[in-house]
Amino acid sequence: MNHGYYLAMAYAAAAIALVAELVALRRARARALALIEGERELEAQD
């Protein structure tokens, strides 16, 4: 039985999930900063 396949699938999925979480963290931060920037511009227009 090729155990390499099962090991690779377990670790590769974890690596993909890790990258996905880190990307999600960065996107959430960028979204929050954009939100603040948007409100700041609205306030400046008023």
Next chain:
Amino acid sequence: MNADKPQMNAVKAKATTSPLPSMNFFHYSSPSTFFGLAGRLAPWFFALAALLAVAGLYVGFGLAPTDATQGEVYRVIYLHVPAAWMSMLLYFVMACYGAVAITFNSRLSAMMARAIAPTGAWFTFVALWSGAFWGRPTWGTYWVWDARLTSELVLLFLYFGFIALANAFDDPRRGDKAASLLAIVGIVNLPIIYFSVHWWNTLHQGSSVKLTGTSMHVLMLTGMLLMTFACWMYAIGATLTRVRTIILERERRTRWVRSIAGVA
């Protein structure tokens, strides 16, 4: 009244000129002060996590011997066991933050609970996924409705429920309370997960590591513990990073957020 004034002013002056403001337990319980601390600490936790993971994988894959009965596939433990431990630990910590948030109406505790949930769900998913790819060559199946596996799946749904409930309200404080309550109720699942292998006949094996000792080879144990600490450090780093975003969103109308938004 006036006689008390000089004394009060002296107390105020002492409080403001204290050389150790950080020694105050509640100093970092404010989102504005915790924001900076989290930003300073998070990169260190990520770096520590990376170092420990490299060391753990080196010991686990390079030094630890092959298992006599399971062969090479046992090396999934360096991912599966730490992820499973972290999934339970993070839920416990999340529920504790939830309890503090409800009891003391603390904003930062509720934010911390929210910040932990996605990483907890992530670890639960990794534990289930890696377990499936360990189960196929050892048990002959990816999944079985065994007590340990099912209760771990329930944990994943509890995390999803927490995240969904926290975001289901227009008023985030109401979302915090509802989700915290769910987290506290769901804590009953943790002993079920842990003791499931003792309470029921399960396909899942019992614990190899106990407080009284272990049946594992020392190198296998070392690799697993290194990976556990790596996961722990990663979880703290990810939580601190996420809570900063939550603080920015929640406090976006405050002056201090406006002032740091350009450099955060």
